[in-house]
Amino acid sequence: MEARRVVITGLGAVSPVGNDVSSMWDNIVSGNSGIDTVTRVNKDDFPATVAAELKDFDPTLYMEKKDARKMDRFTQYAVAAAKMAVEDARLDINDSNADRVGVWIGSGIGGMDTYEEQHNKFLERGYKRVSPFFVPMLIPDMAAGQVSIQLGAKGINSCSVTACASGASSIGDSFKVIQRGDADYIITGGAEAPITNMAFAGFSSAKALSTNPDPKTASRPFDEHRDGFVMGEGSGILVLESLESALERGAHIYAEIVGxxxxxxxxxxxxxxxxxxxxxxxxxxxxxxxxxxxxxxxxxxxxxxxxxxxxxxxxxxxxxxxxxxxxxxxxxxxxxxxxxxxxxxxxxxxxxxxxxxxxxxxxxxxxxxxxxxxxxxxxxxxxxxxxxxxxxxxxxxxxxxxxxxxxxxxx
CATH class of the missing domain: 3.40.47.10 (Thiolase/Chalcone synthase)
Structure with missing residues (x-):
């Protein structure tokens, strides 16, 4: 059987430079930065003082408040971006196709925020105060799990954890699944919410973060004076689909994934x-x-x-x-x-x-x-x-x- 062609029919994003694809893209093309002085941690505690945080992100625009409370931020980001991508693809997930719609979303470190918050509760007040949702909020595969639940996608459900390559691995792995015919659509990409005390501490100890205090110039790839990366957060999601299915339903095709x-x-x-x-x-x-x-x-x-x-x-x-x-x-x-x-x-x-x-x-x-x-x-x-x-x-x-x-x- 010949490998099927795979196309991109939907895009979704929440990012430091915009909480939808068009504003993110406009800012990127204009050279506008989302990097600023860090607020999620106390900058006085660390040598690195800047980060690229999401601004004005409201999870309740994309999910019920009670559901949002059971998700770490990285999962909320994934659900938001996935819902945008599926809507953009005009993909109706229903009983006729649900088992052919997969979800494959990577995360490098999962629910760090949840881990720190619940660990503090444990130290202060004992195990009974730890949330019963602690483990399901923490594990990196839960972005894929929750997107599947929220959207009713019953096909392959997976998560590639390959550190900073997790999102790309997930997209590549999804491409191969559709290519060989095991799914017709996959909602795929990556999600991360790493701006927490322990993540900041770990990367600072490893001397990986930029210590440039100027948010405007801290991230300077390929420049001689580069001195480390700036931590960011958010989620980018694509709907991958077999060409055959996209043509059959008259979907808008953005591009093809070929390698x-x-x-x-x-x-x-x-x-x-x-x-x-x-x-x-x-x-x-x-x-x-x-x-x-x-x-x-x-x-x-x-x-x-x-x-x-x-x-x-x-x-x-x-x-x-x-x-x-x-x-x-x-x-x-x-x-x-x-x-x-x-x-x-x-x-x-x-x-x-x-x-x-x-x-x-x-x-x-x-x-x-x-x-x-x-x-x-x-x-x-x-x-x-x-x-x-x-x-x-x-x-x-x-x-x-x-x-x-x-x-x-x-x-």
Whole structure:
């Protein structure tokens, strides 16, 4: 049986730069940042003082208040973005198709907020004060579980946990499920709500966060003065669908997903493999999977975390895979505006990649001021660029040596 073609028919997002796809995209194209002084933790307790937080997010716009109370924030974000994506896809989930509609949503660390809050209750008042919903609110798969419950989707229900590659892994895994015929539709992406004391403490101890106190310039991917990532939160969700089903129901098709690469570094728990060797293999796999030439890639939405090693090694990996074409391809890191959404990054960045195809615009890498001799490619500095975009490669790399590359193509 020939592999089925898979298309994107719905998009949804809640992000530091907007709580729907159109406002998020408008801000990204305009170079507007969602990074500000952190409010979810006391900035005086940490060396890092900035974060990319959601503003004005009201879960009751998307779910009953009683349901929202039984969900960690990362799950609320996923439900909101999933409902937007399904509505955008005009997908009616009913008895006739529910068992062919899957949900696959990744999260890197799940319900950190819930864990800290309930642990404090336990220490102060004993086990009886711990919520009976503690475990179901905490576990990373609950975003997928709750989206399935809220929308009545009864197909495959899963969650990829691959650190900062979780959202991208989930999308790639969903693509393969539809391609082989095990589902017709999958609601997929990533969700994360990591701005908590313990997450801030852990990443600060690991010296991974930017200590630049200026929110405007703290996230500066590929710039010589980059000094760490800025933590972000939110969710990006896509509705993937078989081409056959999309055509049959007359759905609006944004783009096609054509390639997925996934590799392991087998090197170090947090540092990327030297030269971006693992990332290069993931990109090459995605290109091979799509059956295209490296020279056909118009735009790379880079992982681009604004950390020293990531940006240098990702640049080396791009050169290795694209050869001479590496000097011609447009590359940007939208984390310069959204911060790093950890397990949700691949979801948000896939939405951005698809919008770059539909609108013919390459988003900028903002805060790019001082070129770095190790990062010498075209990072679309500071201003968006109008150009035809037919093929986009989106990279996501995670602790544990997880490397994921997704390839989107104009339909």
């Amino acid at each position: 997925y690469g996934s590799t392991g570094d087998a090197h170090h728990i947090t540092a990327p493999a030297p030269g971006g060797e693992g990332a290069a293999r993931a990109m090459q796999q995605a290109i091979n999977d799509a059956g295209i030439e490296p020279s056909e890639v118009d735009y790379i939405n880079a992982h681009g975390t604004s950390t020293e090693l990531n940006d240098k090694f990702e640049t080396m990996a791009i050169k290795q895979v694209l050869g001479d074409h590496a000097n011609k391809v447009a590359i940007s890191s939208t984390k310069s505006m959204t911060g790093h959404l950890l397990g949700a990054a691949g979801g948000i960045e896939s939405v951005i990649s698809v919008k770059s195809i539909t609108d013919g615009v390459v988003p900028p890498t903002t805060n790019y001021e001082t070129p770095d001799e190790d990062c010498d490619l075209d990072y679309v500095p500071n201003e968006a660029r109008k150009q035809d975009v037919n093929v986009v490669l989106s990279n996501s790399l995670g602790f544990g040596g997880h490397n994921v590359a997704l390839l989107f193509k104009k339909y």
